[in-house]
Amino acid sequence: MNEGLIPSRYAKALYKFATEKGSAQKVYNELGDLVNSFSTHPALGKAMGNPALPARDKEQLLATAMGGNPDDSLLRFVRLVIRNRRESFMRAIALTYQSIYREANNIARITVVTAVTLGSEVLDKIKALMQSKTDKTLEFVYVTDPSIIGGFILKVDSMQLDASVNNELKKLRLKLINSK
Structure with a gap:
């Protein structure tokens, strides 16, 4: 099965x-x-x-x-x-x-990943911005992950925006490898 x-x-x-x-x-x-x-x-x-x-x-x-x-x-x-x-x-x-x-309950799961801990006022601004973009109830998850080096990763349900330094370095590495 x-x-x-x-x-x-x-x-x-x-x-x-x-x-x-x-x-x-x-x-x-x-x-x-x-x-x-x-x-x-x-x-x-x-x-x-x-x-x-x-x-x-x-x-x-x-x-x-x-x-x-x-x-x-x-x-x-x-x-x-x-x-x-x-x-x-x-x-x-x-x-x-x-x-x-x-x-079933119209809930969106928002996950924010940053390299360093953000202050509560910045997190509140992110929550407010995300809430203004949807009519769903938000379930907000915040994670600190130093391995991303800098920037942030924003996940909304199954979609992801990766604006981390680590991701940019990977893209640059692939460009260098493919340009040979």
């Missing part, structure tokens, strides 16, 4: 179920915690793919990764996923659920 199809089917089912139970936003927030846990603890993904780890332990790991006390709808869903042996797809299911939720 297609690896994109499995997370999509499960995420759609979870969204429908959570919406009917009135807990779609709580599930969205808890799955956000889960995605962050997968990012900060790569061993979590390995544990989900480990067939020797008992289902009860996997359930407990996922519950802890979602903040310790997940919504009942989400906990029932996790049990279903584990029973169907699809726990290795939990990160992808969570990401797909977040996309479905954002689309």
